Amino acid sequence: MKILSLYKFRALLLLASVLIFGQAQSALAFCGFYVAKADTDLFNEASKVVLVRDGNRTVLTMANDFQGDVKDFAMVVPVPTVLEEGQIHVGNNAVIDHLDAYTAPRLVEYFDDNPCHQMMRGKVLSDVQFSPLMEGAPQMRSDLGVTIEAEYQIGEYDILLLSAKQSDGLLVWLSQNGYQVSSSAKQTLGSYIKQGLKFFVARVNLDAFDSSGQSFLRPIQIAYESKRFMLPIRLGMENAKGDQELFVFALTREGRVETTNYRTEKLPSELEVPTFVKRSFDEFYKAMFAEQVRKSRGKSVFTEYAWDMNWCDPCAADPLSQEQLRELGVFWVGDNRVQIEGQPLVPQPRTMSNGPVDVFVTRLHVRYNKVNFPEDLMLQVTPDRKNFQGRYIIRHEWDPSQNEDKSCKAAADYVNNLLPKRYHDQASNLAKLTGWSMQDIKAKMEFPLFYEGSGNQSGGNWWDNLWKDQ
Numbered sequence: 001m002k003i004l005s006l007y008k009f010r011a012l013l014l015l016a017s018v019l020i021f022g023q024a025q026s027a028l029a030f031c032g033f034y035v036a037k038a039d040t041d042l043f044n045e046a047s048k049v050v051l052v053r054d055g056n057r058t059v060l061t062m063a064n065d066f067q068g069d070v071k072d073f074a075m076v077v078p079v080p081t082v083l084e085e086g087q088i089h090v091g092n093n094a095v096i097d098h099l100d101a102y103t104a105p106r107l108v109e110y111f112d113d114n115p116c117h118q119m120m121r122g123k124v125l126s127d128v129q130f131s132p133l134m135e136g137a138p139q140m141r142s143d144l145g146v147t148i149e150a151e152y153q154i155g156e157y158d159i160l161l162l163s164a165k166q167s168d169g170l171l172v173w174l175s176q177n178g179y180q181v182s183s184s185a186k187q188t189l190g191s192y193i194k195q196g197l198k199f200f201v202a203r204v205n206l207d208a209f210d211s212s213g214q215s216f217l218r219p220i221q222i223a224y225e226s227k228r229f230m231l232p233i234r235l236g237m238e239n240a241k242g243d244q245e246l247f248v249f250a251l252t253r254e255g256r257v258e259t260t261n262y263r264t265e266k267l268p269s270e271l272e273v274p275t276f277v278k279r280s281f282d283e284f285y286k287a288m289f290a291e292q293v294r295k296s297r298g299k300s301v302f303t304e305y306a307w308d309m310n311w312c313d314p315c316a317a318d319p320l321s322q323e324q325l326r327e328l329g330v331f332w333v334g335d336n337r338v339q340i341e342g343q344p345l346v347p348q349p350r351t352m353s354n355g356p357v358d359v360f361v362t363r364l365h366v367r368y369n370k371v372n373f374p375e376d377l378m379l380q381v382t383p384d385r386k387n388f389q390g391r392y393i394i395r396h397e398w399d400p401s402q403n404e405d406k407s408c409k410a411a412a413d414y415v416n417n418l419l420p421k422r423y424h425d426q427a428s429n430l431a432k433l434t435g436w437s438m439q440d441i442k443a444k445m446e447f448p449l450f451y452e453g454s455g456n457q458s459g460g461n462w463w464d465n466l467w468k469d470q
Helices: 093-103 167-176 183-194 206-212 275-295 322-327 409-434 438-444 449-454
Strands: 034-037 046-054 057-063 074-079 088-090 106-111 146-154 157-164 198-204 220-225 244-252 257-259 263-266 300-308 360-368 377-381 391-396
Touching: 034 275, 046 093, 046 377, 057 093, 074 220, 088 146, 093 244, 093 300, 093 322, 093 360, 106 275, 146 167, 157 167, 167 183, 244 257, 244 377, 257 263, 257 300, 257 360, 275 300, 275 360, 275 391, 275 409, 409 438
Parallel strands: 046 244, 106 391, 263 300
Antiparallel strands: 034 106, 046 057, 057 220, 074 198, 088 220, 146 157, 157 198, 244 360, 257 377, 300 360
16 A cells, blocks of 8 residues: 655654654734745655653654555654553644644745835745564564563554663564664664663554555654653664754743754844745755755754744744644643642643643754764753744835835935845845855846836936946
8 A cells, every 4th residue: 555645754753763774813023924934845854853841741743754655664763661552642744734834934025115205114915664564463582682561552553662681682673573674773772772761663553544544644642751851863864865854843831942962053034135035935945054054064953933832923824722732742731620739630621722822832953964963862941932933034125116206315315225235235145044156146136127227216317327436
């Protein structure tokens, strides 16, 4: 059976799938709405992870872009403990899509007003493959030191929780049970075993998948407690071909999430770029991100968005509802249990209103490889709730031919001084952001007719400035 995933469902995440083998109101402080956004679909082989974190509690949602026979899908993820059945859930791709759209870097559009009106206002517009596991429960070999701690069927997945005493034994066990395992994973597996981590193994139950009526595999969610807040990425690089793309959507009560063992930096933002970028925002954003990776020597994790979930400005999508946040594992939203002194928590009817929610979202984007990211991502929640977004601006000029007041000096200053400087600054911004040449950028820029040749068409003779600079 063949499937086409909404995300091209690649064998999960960096975490380890590659191990084996190789409604709130929207304020308008910025006076503009987005006209284009850069979601994760712009990038090939991109993995998406949603991390809900509060105290020691974590809910991890793993979305994949695997494409192919579902019988070939499997993944292995190191986890801090043996998970009970209730700690594992099958999620909803649509909610992750919504979170992606809500946090995506965006392009916004403004229109200049008549400078003679003494005010400016913005116009709102509005080869990773897996061999199938052998049928039936695998036979345990005590000499390999591998133990099946638990096994479940959840949704369309068969789940195993493994513990191991040594990496050699785990490699042999995986190989004997139908996994093609890269020998280069030995050291990384050994490191996880020394840390006392267990191994979450998932494969597709073909009968359950056929009867579910699903046309794509759904994301897997796990909930656990651990003092360490981390995301294991090393196993995903063992047999990876080239750089990998990872998007982390972190939801917390407190504030922004950052890495502690790598530099976390914000993407350049709030810069004006030429209007032609509107036609090719995808191309611009990919070039811009690649240039920032180059400038950081490929060793930074980038913040693309950090914002209170109650609102957005400008909104590329509506904030997530409380129901959607609960689906992603935000366990403190809509929990109306009452604590009476000396008694256990008393559950009350849960109400999912459109009122305010105590959720802060951080979107991190990292392009990583085995050389530049030799360690897993160690994370921390900060108290920083300052809003940030990757936001880029195009501004359309006012047409001076519409000016009826020929004596207005502001119009002449607008054409002869403000616009030339703006065009230069926009081209310079774009060159610095993307690494594109100024010559190529200026060749693409759409200068208005009244600006061609720097002539002043808002009053006076056409030749007044012809030899002014000679």
